Amino acid sequence: MTVGPLPDHGPRPAPPGSGYQSDLPSHIGEVIVRAEGIEKYFGDNHVLRGVDLEVRQREAVMLIGRSGSGKTTLLRCINFLEEPTVGSVEIDGLKLDADPLRARSRSHQEQIRQMRIRAGMLFQDFNLFPHMSVLQNCVEAPTRVLKQPKATAIERADHFLEVVGLAEKRDEYPARLSGGQKQRVAIARALCMEPKVLLFDEPTSALDPELIGEVLRVMEDLAHGGTTMIVVTHEMHFARQAADRIVFMENGVVVEQGPPEQMLDAPREEGTKRFLRRFLNA
Amino acid sequence: MTSEAGKIQSEILQRIGASQHAARARNRVVYVVVWGLLAIGFIGGMMLAGDVDPAFFIESGPVIVLQGAGITIFVCVVSIIVATFLAIFGALGRLSTNSAINAVAGFYVSLIRGTPLLVQIFFIYFALPQAGIILDAIPAGIIALSLNYGAYMTEIFRAGIQAVPRGQAEAAQALGMPERLLFRRIVLPQAVRIVTPAIANDFIAMLKDSALISTIGVRETLFLGQRIGRSSFEPIAALLIVALVYWGLTIVFSFFQEKLERRMARGDR
Numbered sequence: 001m002t003v004g005p006l007p008d009h010g011p012r013p014a015p016p017g018s019g020y021q022s023d024l025p026s027h028i029g030e031v032i033v034r035a036e037g038i039e040k041y042f043g044d045n046h047v048l049r050g051v052d053l054e055v056r057q058r059e060a061v062m063l064i065g066r067s068g069s070g071k072t073t074l075l076r077c078i079n080f081l082e083e084p085t086v087g088s089v090e091i092d093g094l095k096l097d098a099d100p101l102r103a104r105s106r107s108h109q110e111q112i113r114q115m116r117i118r119a120g121m122l123f124q125d126f127n128l129f130p131h132m133s134v135l136q137n138c139v140e141a142p143t144r145v146l147k148q149p150k151a152t153a154i155e156r157a158d159h160f161l162e163v164v165g166l167a168e169k170r171d172e173y174p175a176r177l178s179g180g181q182k183q184r185v186a187i188a189r190a191l192c193m194e195p196k197v198l199l200f201d202e203p204t205s206a207l208d209p210e211l212i213g214e215v216l217r218v219m220e221d222l223a224h225g226g227t228t229m230i231v232v233t234h235e236m237h238f239a240r241q242a243a244d245r246i247v248f249m250e251n252g253v254v255v256e257q258g259p260p261e262q263m264l265d266a267p268r269e270e271g272t273k274r275f276l277r278r279f280l281n282a
Numbered sequence: 283m284t285s286e287a288g289k290i291q292s293e294i295l296q297r298i299g300a301s302q303h304a305a306r307a308r309n310r311v312v313y314v315v316v317w318g319l320l321a322i323g324f325i326g327g328m329m330l331a332g333d334v335d336p337a338f339f340i341e342s343g344p345v346i347v348l349q350g351a352g353i354t355i356f357v358c359v360v361s362i363i364v365a366t367f368l369a370i371f372g373a374l375g376r377l378s379t380n381s382a383i384n385a386v387a388g389f390y391v392s393l394i395r396g397t398p399l400l401v402q403i404f405f406i407y408f409a410l411p412q413a414g415i416i417l418d419a420i421p422a423g424i425i426a427l428s429l430n431y432g433a434y435m436t437e438i439f440r441a442g443i444q445a446v447p448r449g450q451a452e453a454a455q456a457l458g459m460p461e462r463l464l465f466r467r468i469v470l471p472q473a474v475r476i477v478t479p480a481i482a483n484d485f486i487a488m489l490k491d492s493a494l495i496s497t498i499g500v501r502e503t504l505f506l507g508q509r510i511g512r513s514s515f516e517p518i519a520a521l522l523i524v525a526l527v528y529w530g531l532t533i534v535f536s537f538f539q540e541k542l543e544r545r546m547a548r549g550d551r
Contacts, residue, residue: 081452104379109461117458127453131471140467141457186453193457 028244029057032228033119033197038077038087038098040070040252047073048084049252055197055230060223062239062260063232065249066275071232074249075199078230079119080112091118092196117145120190122200126182128174128189134161135170138189146193153192160188164218180211184218198222200231216242236280240264248272325526332518342510343523350503351527357420357502358492361427362485368432370470373439387436394433400494402426407498423495430491431484435477438484442477443469478546482539489531503527 033055040048048070055061063071076082077098078089084098096111103109129137138157142148148156161167164184174182183203190198200219204212216238223229223242233239239246239260246263248256248271256269267273329336375387394402406429407422417425446469454464496505504524511520 079456081456113455113458113460116456119456121453121456123449123453125449127447127449129450129453129468131475141454141459144463144467145458145460189457 024056025244027226028059031055032057032092033078033230034090035074035078036088036090038074038084038089040073040077040082041085047252048077051087051249051252051254053078053230053247053254055228057228058226059228059244060242061230062243062246063230063249064234064236064239064246064275069249070252071249072201075201075230075232078199079116079121081121089115091115094118117193118196120193120195120198122183122186122190122198122203124202124206126174126179126186126206128182128186130174133171133173134166134177134185137174137185138192141189142192157188157192160191161185163191163221164188165214178211179207180214183207183215187215187218187222196228198227198229200229200233202232202234204233204235234279236264236276248275250275325522328522329519332522334516334519334522338514338516338519339523342514342516342520346503346506346510346520346523347527349501350506350524351531353420353500353502354489354492354527354531357424357427357495357500358485358488361424361431361492362481362488364424364428365431365435365484366481368428369435369439372432372436373443374465376436376440377443391433391436394430399426399430399491400497402430403494403498419495419498419500422498423492423500426495427488427492431488435481435484438477438480439473442473442480445476446472475546479539479543482535482542486532486535486539489535490528493528 031054033053035051035053038048038051038053039046051070051074053061053074063074065071073082077084077087078091080089080096083100083103085100086098088095088097090096094111094115096115099108128134129140132140135154135157138161139150139153142153142156143150158167158170161170164187166181166184166188169177169181169185174185177185187198203219204215207215212235216235219229219231220238220242223244231239231243243260245257246260247254248263248267248269250271256263256267256272263272264276267276328334372387372390375383376391378384378387403423403426406426407417407419410417410422450468450472451464454468459468492502493504496502496508499505507520507524507527508517511517514520
């Protein structure tokens with residue numbers, strides 16, 4: 001069976017409230033992640049209804065919205081952990097069109113893999129490899145996927161463990177670490193791949209309240225240090241501190257986006273206001 | 283709380299601890315004594331009933347243990363290793379998205395689990411030569427045991443692989459690992475840890491099932507026992523020795539299994 005290319009909708013008009021481009025802070029660079037026209041169905045459930053998202057170098061973008069609004073699905077579509085039903089993703093010049101009909105084909109899988117190497121992903125429940133020490137967790141992919149020499153990989157791993165403040169835990173196994181420490185190791189592990197962008201999927205929602213701070217602090221340092229990141233989060237205080245831009249999603253579309261002060265203090269859209277009213281009062 | 287009350291309380295706690303400790307020690311003694319009496323009673327009773335000459339025990343016991351048990355252990359160790367590899371590939375086949383591979387693995391498991399081990403042993407030793415494949419008894423026995431246990435262990439490994447959390451594969455994918463590397467380095471090592479107690483269990487079961495290959499002339503424990511029993515006109519005594527050898531092997535390997543499981547339960551690596 002042959003299927004023609006999916007219809008091209010052409011360049012889309014900028015979403016409402018995207019006036020952020022006119023007055024970019026000086027540290028923000030060129031566009032490095034571009035998701036265009038992302039649609040995602042789970043069966044009949046239309047979870048993403050045409051989302052465009054551009055992220056620039058050294059920009060920290062926070063995705064907020066009610067659960068079920070599609071923000072996590074969007075994040076997972078960016079590195080194809082979920083294959084979008086329609087749309088394309090470009091990371092650092094490598095563009096990949098969603099192609100669910102040949103999702104299993106070898107060439108498509110290889111392209112997805114190249115895409116994922118450019119994007120580090122952090123999960124709600126960390127997903128450290130429990131049978132490997134902290135150091136092995138950090139060295140495994142750089143040596144076997146990027147083919148770095150072992151000594152180089154270890155040196156870099158030690159460096160990034162230092163960055164997340166866990167240098168002295170390098171020989172421990174994950175079972176010995178607290179949740180906050182695990183997530184920080186996961187961040188170091190992702191950094192070791194030198195990704196162009198870090199994708200955080202609610203990185204603190206599985207943590208005990210007293211452990212959330214240490215993870216957010218590391219993330220904030222990274223954001224201020226110029227790491228490009230897209231973060232799905234419910235931590236509004238953190239978003240205000242660390243975000244260059246906040247994106248509000250509802251029912252599978254981007255409703256409004258802008259710098260944190262504008263989004264949190266003076267939202268324009270009714271949906272954003274409603275969400276923030278409920279969220280900030282709760 | 284006054285320090286006086288605290289002192290009384292710590293004394294009570296100490297006494298509770300001591301009495302619990304004593305009770306545990308007492309239980310252990312009772313367990314060992316009853317177990318030992320039953321064992322002595324059973325062995326002694328069998329010897330009396332079979333009118334066994336103790337001298338025969340001393341004379342033939344070591345032969346059966348050294349030669350027979352040696353072969354039994356050798357055959358079982360080789361078979362469990364081969365079976366483990368078969369089971370890994372079997373499980374991959376069962377989980378494959380390729381329908382043809384899936385069918386091959388399903389057929390293998392169905393055929394082997396659907397027929398008696400003894401029939402499989404006879405087929406491999408007596409029927410394969412008809413097709414020009416002639417095997418010695420020991421290789422034939424190892425192949426039969428490996429194929430048989432490989433099929434049962436396929437299901438164990440399938441469950442073990444599925445028990446590795448989905449997030450592990452996702453994390454590896456997100457790091458750009460290709461599928462093979464992901465399986466070999468991330469999923470398989472964790473699956474092996476999950477199924478190790480079940481494999482140890484299967485190994486202990488196999489020690490006894492391997493007695494079936496005495497029927498094709500492998501000089502393992504049962505075969506030797508029967509031969510010595512026949513030639514010395516002491517069949518019951520020889521059988522008793524055979525039973526004790528299998529029992530002893532099971533006790534020894536169960537001890538290792540328990541140690542292994544306790545080590546894995548600690549789970550710090």
